[in-house]
Each structure stands twice: as C-alpha cells, then as structure tokens.
Amino acid sequence: MSANEHAPIKPKITPIYQTSVFTFADLNELELYFDQPGQHYMYSRFGNPNSDELAAEVNKLEKGDGAVVTSSGMSAILTAVLTFCQAGDHMLCAEEIYGGSATLLNQELQRLGITVTFVPTEHTYNLASYVQENTKAILAETFSNPLLTVLDIARLAALCQQHQIKLIIDNTFASPVITRPLDLGADLVMHSVTKYLAGHSDVTAGVIVAKGEEAAKRIKQIVMYYGLNLSPFDSWLATRGLKTLRLRIKQHSANAQEIAIFLSQHPKVRRVYYPGLADHPQHELAQQQGKGLFGGMLSFQISDELEKVNAFMQALPHIPFAPSLAGVTTSISHPLRTSHRSFSPEKQEKLGITLGLIRLSVGVEEAEDLIQELDTALAAI
C-alpha cells in the first residue's frame, strides 16, 4: 500500500517530499499538471511542495507577485540578473556589494557578454551619469557589508523608473521584517536564505521575489532551465527556520543596539558602524525605512596590529570566528581576510576595510552575556 492510500494522515506541518519525481495514474491526471499549474507536481527540478512552501512564505513576507527558491544566494543573484539582462546588456552595481556578487558580475557574467560598472552607493543617486544606452538593471543592497551603509531604496527606485532600468535589491542583511524593497519600488528582491531567513547556520539556499506577473514567471523558468533549484530537505529546514524570523530579528536588533552602544563607549574601540546609532550617517533613513529595527549586523574598528586582532579573537570563547552571518549564535568575521580578501589594497583602503575591522553578527543570546565576553576580550588587547 502506498502512502496516499492510507486513511487520511494529517500532519500539522508539511512533511519532507524527498522525491525527485511524482507519478501519474494516467494521461488525464498528467493533463491536470499542465492545466492547474502549482497544484500538481511532476519533477522536483520543476517544482516541489517543500520548495514551493518556502517560496510562498517569503513571497508573503516581501509582498511579491511570485517567488522561487534556489540552491544558494549566488544562484539567486544569477537568476535575478538573467531575469533582466542578456549578452550585450550593461548593468550597474553598488561598489560595496557582497564579494561573491561582485566576482560573479565582474568575472563570470562579463564572459557571457553582460558588462558591469561599479558605483559607490552614495553616487547611485546620480544615476543619470552612469546609465548607458544598454543599461538594463542595477544591483544594490539594503545594508552594505561590512560597513552598514543604508540604501535609500525609494529614492533609487524613483530614479530607476525615470531611466527605465530595473532595480534589484539584495535584502539579505535586513530581511523583510526590517525592510520590504518591493513596497519601496524595487522590481526584484533576493536573499541569501543561508543567512537570516533560515537563521540557524545549517542550510545554504537563496530566494528571489518578483514584482509583476512577467518577472514572476521568468524567475521560475530560469531556475528550472538552469537547474538552480533547492533540495526538498534544505527547503524544509529553511521553512522551519523562517517561522521564527520575526522573533529572531527583534532579538538580534535589540542585542545589536545594546552592544553597539557598549562598543561606542569603549576606549579600545575606534569606531562603530551600526545604523541604530545616532551618529551613523544614514541613521534617520534607517529608522524610517526599517520601522525602528536596525538588524543584527555591526562592525567596529580595533587596533590594526595583527597580534592584537588575534588576541581579541582568541579571547572570545563563546563567539566563534566564522566567515558567515545571521545565525542564532553570535559570531565574528574579519572582512579584510575573508569577504574582501581579493580586493586590491587601494580598494580595501578606499572602502575602509582595515586589519582592525571586526564584523559582528549578533545572535539571540542574552545581551548582557555577550557584552561581558566582548569586554573581557577588549581587556586582553
């Protein structure tokens, strides 16, 4: 007896459909698949209930017209670019973008005939000076990494509309709990689900959410044809993580705010980058755009001496050095030697990425415990 012949089993949550293919009783049932898209399944690369559930949940949070999940944040970026660009087209990209995204555009997509110009975020508002005849899209992030520059999405979206170019927002650092780019005029929003949406450092995944039926259809085609789909199990894990997104973001934000204040008053800390601090250059914009939540990411500058940086890291027994972010457990990263390693020394300096720059991904532990640990580690240098 196969599972679907049992008396109704009614699980409270969606089980894992760990299958590569689905079966049909006859040709009539096959036709239902083509007639009622989204209600029947054929082949997991085309669609799977777990992947569709995750996509639907993120679509709801981002208020989109359709979403699709992918094998990673990188395949989400690729999908987003291919939605609007083909060989011969030109793209603009915020200079402070995630290193992997910059490499994808600069090296790989360049080979396929899509050219790119990098523009500092604050200059993107001078869009007219950068737009070429074949410019189709611009990619930017809500909060930049690692210095947390905040993008004025509504302002950039209005300019994009004037020039008829599409705005793609990487909303990974903010999450839809803090900012919903589509509401502010963006055309496509994507995430590395690996980070806050899944939130537990146990899944690699991505998602793209589209505005408009046409783009919503196109993102699904690209994922299917290029085979960028996410596995059922990873979709299920990310769906489970997503259920606590709102709770986690509130706690990440509250903790980060307290830690940012602590660090900004510490004599061994030269500078703190956190949008929730009143002296952050885009504090008001972040306040308005983020509904009072500023997220869990912050960076700060300590001594630029190698031994001191190492001593600081070694003095953090419960805060691992891990080159990723957004897990429930606090971690630190080192932009110069990880994400921004391949940048030229001139560009590193221009962006303010120095040896003493520490990025902190604040978890959901007790803020008091985290502050105590940081205080002890700062005392050690």
Ligand SMILES: *Cc1c(COP(=O)(O)O)cnc(C)c1O
């Ligand atoms: C991690 C990250 C990516 C890439 O995502 P993966 O899941 O690692 O492929 C893209 N953008 C941002 C902002 C990220 O932090």
